Amino acid sequence: MTPTMPATEPACDGSASQPDDSPKRQQILDGARRMFLSKGFEGASMQDVARAAAVSKGTLYVYFDSKEAMFEALVLKECGRMQETLRRLGSGQGSVEDELQAIAHQMIAMLLQPEILAAMRMMIGAGEKFPDLARKIYQSGPERSVATLADYLHLRESRGDLAIGDCPAAAAEFVDLILSGLQRRALLMMPPLSAAETQAYVARRVARFLTGLKPAIV
Amino acid sequence: MTPTMPATEPACDGSASQPDDSPKRQQILDGARRMFLSKGFEGASMQDVARAAAVSKGTLYVYFDSKEAMFEALVLKECGRMQETLRRLGSGQGSVEDELQAIAHQMIAMLLQPEILAAMRMMIGAGEKFPDLARKIYQSGPERSVATLADYLHLRESRGDLAIGDCPAAAAEFVDLILSGLQRRALLMMPPLSAAETQAYVARRVARFLTGLKPAIV
Amino acid sequence: MTPTMPATEPACDGSASQPDDSPKRQQILDGARRMFLSKGFEGASMQDVARAAAVSKGTLYVYFDSKEAMFEALVLKECGRMQETLRRLGSGQGSVEDELQAIAHQMIAMLLQPEILAAMRMMIGAGEKFPDLARKIYQSGPERSVATLADYLHLRESRGDLAIGDCPAAAAEFVDLILSGLQRRALLMMPPLSAAETQAYVARRVARFLTGLKPAIV
Amino acid sequence: MTPTMPATEPACDGSASQPDDSPKRQQILDGARRMFLSKGFEGASMQDVARAAAVSKGTLYVYFDSKEAMFEALVLKECGRMQETLRRLGSGQGSVEDELQAIAHQMIAMLLQPEILAAMRMMIGAGEKFPDLARKIYQSGPERSVATLADYLHLRESRGDLAIGDCPAAAAEFVDLILSGLQRRALLMMPPLSAAETQAYVARRVARFLTGLKPAIV
DNA sequence: CATGAATGAGCTTTCATTCAT
DNA sequence: TATGAATGAAAGCTCATTCAT
Secondary structure (H helix, E strand, O other): OOOOOOOOOOOOOOOOOOOOOOHHHHHHHHHHHHHHHHHHHHHOOHHHHHHHHOOOHHHHHHHOOOHHHHHHHHHHHHHHHHHHHHOOOOOOOOOHHHHHHHHHHHHHHHHOOHHHHHHHHHHHHOOOOOHHHHHHHHHHOHHHHHHHHHHHHHHHHHOOOOOOOOHHHHHHHHHHHHHHHHHHHHHOOOOOOOHHHHHHHHHHHHHHHHOOOOOOOO | OOOOOOOOOOOOOOOOOOOOOOHHHHHHHHHHHHHHHHHHHHHOOHHHHHHHHOOOHHHHHHHOOOHHHHHHHHHHHHHHHHHHHHOOOOOOOOOHHHHHHHHHHHHHHHHOOHHHHHHHHHHHHHOOOOHHHHHHHHHHOHHHHHHHHHHHHHHHHHOOOOOOOOHHHHHHHHHHHHHHHHHHHHHOOOOOOOHHHHHHHHHHHHHHHHOOOOOOOO | OOOOOOOOOOOOOOOOOOOOOOHHHHHHHHHHHHHHHHHHHHHOOHHHHHHHHOOOHHHHHHHOOOHHHHHHHHHHHHHHHHHHHHOOOOOOOOOHHHHHHHHHHHHHHHHOOHHHHHHHHHHHHHOOOOHHHHHHHHHHOHHHHHHHHHHHHHHHHHOOOOOOOOHHHHHHHHHHHHHHHHHHHHHOOOOOOOHHHHHHHHHHHHHHHHOOOOOOOO | OOOOOOOOOOOOOOOOOOOOOOHHHHHHHHHHHHHHHHHHHHHOOHHHHHHHHOOOHHHHHHHOOOHHHHHHHHHHHHHHHHHHHHOOOOOOOOOHHHHHHHHHHHHHHHHOOHHHHHHHHHHHHHOOOOHHHHHHHHHHOHHHHHHHHHHHHHHHHHOOOOOOOOHHHHHHHHHHHHHHHHHHHHHOOOOOOOHHHHHHHHHHHHHHHHOOOOOOOO
């Protein structure tokens, strides 16, 4: 009766009668985004989403089979966004230490955004219910950060600026040292560090990270 | 209403006046524990809790004024458990490296328990609604780990086994390096490392942590 | 929340935005009427109302924000009905005594209707919770009767049929003499007077009312 | 098992094992009185009553079979009180007009007490559910006032101060003229008359009442 | 395609009542 | 006798979902 085809599938037949990127669909996902991020999966009602998207409640079900399907579609889309965001980290000029500090600050600024935290919170909270989605978030976020950073470290190593060995492992260490703890704090509602505290924190941890990774001088 | 009230007040008015350790109350908290940990605050209904505790729904309200009060009581109790769990870490014999590895393994085993993860997940999910409780969880868990470890590092430094300087900062770095990242993985439903992987991971990261903290020889 | 809000506001947010005269809304008010009049505000459950109106419980909340809002809307509507009912009393022909007797009979017949009594009972019962509404009922019912009658007495006085002086006061006396006591009896479930008893009662009381209001002859 | 004998019956057997006037029973009725009068039948919970009476909820059911039975017992007891209260009205000295005014003021003061109004309200609200009780209230209150007053009028007539004829009818007229309307106003939450207004009201209405009841001079 | 009226199951909470002690 | 722990039914209300238009 109503279109029951899985709403997140890419178009099934040639006609693309209801493509993934219909403007109405985007409009709904936009509303869903605002609501889910601010109220969580259980806290946001379909009424909320409909209102935020400025469509009727019925229309929601034209584009998504259920609240859960809509949530899934939203998360997948967000994963895409996050990956794009992470693509441009570090340019390769300046001293290693300066640049790693800059990268650290970028990562902190980016991943401690209220919006990102809300997304993490939402996904962790809903993790038991949607384990696959949670994994996808992990892969699009933290894992992707590590990969990007590993590339950067590799670049620096190839230039002779660092002596690393296992770049992916070092990248993971960097991310944990810089980000994981801070993020955990934020997720559990601890007050954020002040700008000065952040500065000192980054300086110290980056230095710590670099200990032993400097190449032997000649 | 406010989530900071102890909720286990001595008798006061009609409700929730049972002593803290009434067996029925424990029985209810047990049921609540199972349900809240597995489904989160919003996901678990009072019906669920009643069923899990094998009491009637009405009885729940004999012991707790509201769902929120019950949740609060549960979380506070869990905080106590977590703190006790963390009290015994590190004994002080053996080489620094061996012992830090042992501590790392203990921490991992302890804080990646499904139960502890569920508690973290629950509180992260409910954090926006109960920020004070979330902070309490942070203080009972991660913060406590750091403090315990800082004591240990201080001991080692006083023995001349390490040259650290700022023990709390180093302890925080250790925890982030060893635990934070792993915990984040787990929270987002990534499969746990195998025993062998964990072994290698710990060995590498502990070594990494020790770089530059060894005292000058002589 | 506050019982003085009209509750029939034009569209505003999610709920209760239906026009005043939606047929469904009328249907619900009809059911509400039956239930509230027969069981009172607290005695009638939303389930009762839903059943009486032959709609689902959920539908009730599409048209009204709360039980209280529904009650309010109903009472206000009833006030309107009551005022209309009272608009046509007394025509102005015949002897004063005959006509006052006719008016008395009309008032008795009208205001001792089971329906009107039920409305009074309902509002008296709920009066502590909805004082403003109770006042509105008073103004639409008893107060209106007095005003209508005062007009009539004034007309008769201007024709020289009566010598009254303070027409509103006299009207109030008439209403108390004829109606108030009878209504109180009915509200406390005393059996109604028989037709013959009513006849005698009215005759005697109207005569009593007219004592001293006859103009001096010549 | 539990004593199921109708709690309001006079003692059934010689032993009077649980007499109507057991102190505990009085204590409970006292609590019930406070709660029912202030919150109404539906608004007051057995918990409230138990608390107000300073007994346990279970004890309530030792003395009364149900909430309704307790209510009934309370109302019956109140009827007794009211009758006693009304026994002493008017002493028989002073001018008729002065004394009737005094009586009117007494009646008003007595029957417009918040407590009495609350009782009336409660009974009118509960009238449909307890018609017999409502009737008993009527007989103990208004009807009793009329009878008491009729006696007084009769006394005055026998002294030649008034020429009445049908004393009970006149008494009923007096009560309606003085009280019924005022009580109705109060029941529907209209603000009470000021002292000065009451004074004027009583003066006028008593004068009105006396019109035509004065004996022919000589 | 889009709507919004309608639903019924489910939510948290309250309460009269029972019963073992 | 008196208790208070325990219950289950029902309260007011919300919400994901359906369907005729």
